[in-house]
Amino acid sequence: MNGLDGATNRRLVRACAIAATWLLALTALNLVVGGGIRGTLFYAVPVAMTAWYSLRIGFVFAAFGTLSAWAGGAIPHPQAVDPLWMEGMWAFLKLSSIALGAHLGAGISRQHGKS
Numbered sequence: 001m002n003g004l005d006g007a008t009n010r011r012l013v014r015a016c017a018i019a020a021t022w023l024l025a026l027t028a029l030n031l032v033v034g035g036g037i038r039g040t041l042f043y044a045v046p047v048a049m050t051a052w053y054s055l056r057i058g059f060v061f062a063a064f065g066t067l068s069a070w071a072g073g074a075i076p077h078p079q080a081v082d083p084l085w086m087e088g089m090w091a092f093l094k095l096s097s098i099a100l101g102a103h104l105g106a107g108i109s110r111q112h113g114k115s
Contacts, residue, residue, distance in 0.1 A: 004053065004054070008053060011053055012050070012053040012054055012057065015049045015050050015052070015053060016050055016057065016061075018046070018049060019045075019046030019047070019049050019050050019061050019064075020046075020064070022045060022046045023043075023046055023061075023064055023065060023068040024068075026042055026043070026068055026072065027068045027071050027072040028072075029072075030068075030069075030071075030072025030073055030074055031071075031072055031073065034073060035072055035073025035074050036074075037072065037074055038069075038074045038077065040091075040094055040095070040098075043065035043066075043068065043069055043091075043095060044065075044094075044095060044098045046061050046064075046065065047061045047062050047065055047095050047098050047099050047102070048098055048099070048101075048102035049102075050099075051098070051099035051100070051102040051103045051106075052102050052103065052105075052106045053106070054103075055099060055100065055103040058096075058099030058100075058102065058103060059096055059099055061095075061099070062092055062095035062096045062098070062099050063092060065091075065095045066088055066091045066092045066095060069091055070084075070088060075087050075088055075091060
């Protein structure tokens with residue numbers, strides 16, 4: 001189906017559940033504090049957790065992270081001069097690069113684990 005063995009697939013499902021909960025909690029917290037949580041690191045954690053097992057799912061969570069930042073008020077930045085779509089694309093690009101880096105790191109880790 002997705003090319004993953006049973007144990008890895010269960011880990012991916014668990015990572016997706018944790019990542020979705022993380023982003024929902026972050027969005028709610030961001031709404032409470034008025035969009036003050038703007039650090040990329042907060043949105044990068046769920047992206048990296050899912051991209052470790054599946055790059056495609058990592059990209060999906062990069063999009064979810066961008067939408068979470070927008071829904072919570074972190075995007076657009078109050079002093080931003082760029083249009084909303086450009087700031088959103090920049091956030092998605094940063095989170096996508098984190099997904100790619102995490103997935104490459106997982107591949108390197110698996111290679112070293114086999115030798």
